[in-house]
Amino acid sequence: MNRYTSLLEILQDCDFLVELANQIAFCIDGKLSIVLDQASMKLESIRMERRKNMEKLESFLKEMSMKIFQSGGIDSPLVTKRRSRMCVGIKASHKSLLPEGIVLSSSSSGATYFIEPRDAIELNNMEVRLFNDEKAEELAILGVLTSEVAYAEAKIRYLMEKILELDLAVARGAYALWTGGVRPYFIQDSERFKSIITGDTLSVDIESIQHPLLLEPSLRHLPSVSESGGGSSILFNRRNLSMDSEEFLEVEPPIPVDFKIENSTKVVVISGPNTGGKTATMKTLGLASHMSKAGMFLSARDRPKLPWFDQILADIGDHQSLEHNLSTFSGHISRICKIIEVASKNSLVLIDEIGSGTDPSEGVALSTSILQHLADHANLTVVTTHYADLSRLKSGDSRFENAAMEFCLETLQPTFRILWGSTGNSNALGIAKSIGFDQKMLDRAEEWVKKLEPDRERERQGSLYQSLLEERKLLEAQANEAALVLEEVKKLHSEVRVHSIIYLFWLGDKVATVVAAPAEDGTTTVQYGKIKVRVKRNDMRLVQSSSSKHNSASQPRGQMHVKINITRRASMVAEGFVLNTFLSSELLQIRRWNKGPAMEANKDEEAAFGPAVRTSKNTVDLRGKRVEEASHHLQMAILGCKSRGVLFIIHGTGTGAVKECVLDVLRNHPRVAKFEEESPMNYGCTVAYIK
Incomplete structure (x- = not known):
């Protein structure tokens, strides 16, 4: 209720006229737009008498029409209404069957007459009188209700204004929810x-x-x-x-x-x-x-x-x-x-x-x-x-x-x-x-x-443009330098270092190696075989060598054991296959790889790029686009990608035309350092590393 306090304040001084609303609902059916029988005793009596009279009239005319049919005066019994009076149909050649009847109308061909029998005249007259009495009583009831509404006109207008204000407030809230808006x-x-x-x-x-x-x-x-499951608010945000x-x-x-x-x-x-x-x-x-x-x-x-x-x-x-x-x-x-x-x-x-x-x-x-x-x-x-x-x-x-x-x-x-x-x-x-x-x-x-x-104007613009470019390069260099300093500070204060040995409890106490320094997003990349896993830094804690299953003498110098408590599924990047089963619970020791020139180069190359974490900012979706359009969007995305960034390109798994276009652009673009084609972990997605 506290969530709607501000909305309720809009209607705080309103008179909802409940008694008048109930009175109108008692007298009028809003869906059918008719006055109900219970609106007055007189109206109820008139309608009851009218129904009885109509039953007598219809019964008499049906009996009369059947006799005419049996006498061959009509092809089938016919009871209808002409000039607001009930009558029967009869062939013109058999008009004599109703000698004292009143002809109300005839068919367009003149072959059929519509005659009101003599004994039905009084019943029809009664129907007309009761119909007029009913309409008069309905008008009287509506007049009384109208006077009540007129008396409360000021309150009704004020209530309508407040309802409109409330409706606008709800509409603004729905629009904010729809667009994921924020308050200015x-x-x-x-x-x-x-x-x-x-x-x-x-x-x-x-x-x-x-x-x-x-x-x-x-x-x-x-x-x-109703689509969102009842009265609860719809909890989603476009920006998430x-x-x-x-x-x-x-x-x-x-x-x-x-x-x-x-x-x-x-x-x-x-x-x-x-x-x-x-x-x-x-x-x-x-x-x-x-x-x-x-x-x-x-x-x-x-x-x-x-x-x-x-x-x-x-x-x-x-x-x-x-x-x-x-x-x-x-x-x-x-x-x-x-x-x-x-x-x-x-x-x-x-x-x-x-x-x-x-x-x-x-x-x-x-x-x-x-x-x-x-x-x-x-x-x-x-x-x-x-x-x-x-x-x-x-x-x-x-x-x-x-x-x-x-x-x-x-x-x-x-x-x-x-x-x-x-x-x-x-x-x-x-x-x-x-x-x-x-x-x-x-x-x-x-x-x-x-x-x-003028030449001087060109020179002035050129020098201004060059100075702006130089200033921009200087600022970018300062930003990169600051980022490197920040990275060094994080490395100095981080307990987990590259080549540290860690236990992965969620893999059955398997041992893996830290392969990259902690990233800015708070995750650390570790490697088990060919599988790289990103885990949160605050989910790690150092395990003393004395408590480890391996003695310190069996560990390479400079390595440490780290215990990771993982409460959520980790993000995994596989090279060529997916880890879909847990290995045995036996604890294994993964030794540090021997450093060689090629390995050192790969580590330096990996460290040069940002963390391979897919977000909305570093993802370009080319599904459903034509080849030319996909090529243009991809080139724009590469140009807009920051230096040493990672770009996730979603091309889908359709005919393969867009994928081939993506690979062709990545092979020939000067800013692309390398790229990894789709894998079982990333179907329909290619990852590019931007210089």
Whole structure:
């Protein structure tokens, strides 16, 4: 009940009008939309009398129709209703069988008459009177109930508003559950969260958020409460699932982006290639702000933080209009004028392709003026552009920040990742080439680019790009060095060392050898024969030599015995076969292998790569893709893999075409150091080691 306290507070002051609801349910059948007999004694009496009268009328007419049939006046007995009165059918040639009857109607051919017999006239008249009395009584009952509802109108309207509020709250919760969302925090509302961020230097801090509209196609239908087994909540989280889970993901989800915007930043200029995701990234921030204000969770990680924007003002898309005599540029500027008029110190402004549709020099000048104005009068402004001059505003004004959409020069394809603090190129010629544009025209365009671009500008851009590359390499080198230092520290403090002898109780007290230093994820790799097993470091404890079944004299120098308590199934990597039976419980001593040059090289090579632990980040699923599409996805995954990383490639076990494509790419790709084909432990999966 405590879980629903906040929801119950919504209905705290509501009058549920139980008495009125019971009264309506007593009088009216909601499913059939009829007034029930029990609504009033008079209605019940009228309906009872009407049923008796109808029984007499039908009995008489059936008897009369049978006599007509026996006399040859009709082919089969027929009792029907015409002009709201019960009658019988009779051939026109036998009309004389009912000499005093009243003809109500005839068939279209005129061969059959529908006659009301004389003795049925009074019964039909009674049916009409009782029918009218019944309708009058029903209207009287409905009138009384309507007056009761009108008297409680204010309470009913208030209750409906609260029910709508409750329904929206439940819908927000269901959406958060469906997308695996997390709660956003506003800067003004959470002093506790502020204390977590040292110095509170970020005004917008959203990590790995995905565009909600692009994310929805990759999610399956959310199970209902009945499908999930009753009243318990549905306990699953999208972010805890593997990226190759076919039961959950239908299509590939969008690439998440990070928003890290300093408090001092007022304008963010996003540049990059066409179709690179600039507009989608900007829209993601706008939607995240709207959803946060609406009380919705965000499809992000950790604890998203952003300001409370009183307005979210956007100019996105082409607003030209022949009806209103607006060109692309005039429509664009008209929207910006309205934004400038209403923007406040707490507003978020989003402008797509600012200053486009006119002369580039004038567009840059106008855009610069607009952005400087918005830097003074809005909380945050995010714009996209292809103008390199706008990216240089950061050098003269600390309130400006740059961001670029990453573009892979090797594949000539955008990666849809955002690089903060960088400037991007449009790469229009590269994109045109990738889609099959005429090469002669592209060559001519390249010549014009060289003629139109000043030499000093090229040199400046080249030096800036080189300096950024050098800085990036330096940072990567520092990160690698820090990782090595961390690894050395872990080795110094680790009780378990390489070549240590351990007991594997879950293999019947078999003895194995530690073959790799403890990994960052807390596991240690040990080897028994050709089998490598990863076990948790905190599940190990040293066994003193005196308590071992082997005396110290029988152990090679430098080795130690380690006892492992394993409570869960260990992850195993087999080379060519699967261990599917336990060996005898006899304790065996596995001696250290003799070191040779080849063995030392293999150990160094294995230590150069990260732990072979499969996660969603280092897994690419190519099942169901065509060969060309699979090749492209694999190359992108290899390029995006970190140095000295391990990549798990799922190609399935179908026709083998995708597998052969994978092996061909891995053999020829310069970043692939080696790869291991599928094994009985990894059917349909090839493991690649990236340089």
